[in-house]
Amino acid sequence: MDIRDLVHALVLGDLLTARQWVTDAHRLNLDWETIPEPADLNERHAAIAAGMVELFAERSGATAPEWTSKIGAVHEMLILDPGLERMPRSFARAMANGPDALRKRNLVALPEFLEVA
Secondary structure (H helix, E strand, O other): OOHHHHHHHHHHOOHHHHHHHHHHHHHOOOOHHHOOOOOOOOHHHHHHHHHHHHHHHHHOOOOOOHHHHHOOOOOOOEEOOOOHHHOHHHHHHHHHHOOHHHHOOOEEOOOOOOOOO
16 A cells, blocks of 8 residues: 555545545554655655654554654645535634644644544
8 A cells, every 4th residue: 555645635635535545554454664655745745644654653553654753844734624624613623632643744634534443
């Protein structure tokens, strides 16, 4: 599985494809610690990749790969859940309680973003 596929889906606002990617990763017991750093990503896409890998590593009790710690925040806030900005209470909740791996990169999503049962 390639993390760039997840990033691409999130950039397009395609949460159905993103959820399927995460479900497949969960089903395959993807080892988050060994996800290679994706090459040729711009700043925004690299921040999304690093944030998502850190988030899923944390959720699975694993350590994120070292490369994720080298990826900083995007300059302009990026909302990963389309339409969230039109829901004031949900948006405020995401800003205050969203996953740390995302918030520290100026990425906005609800705490349970892309959770898999």
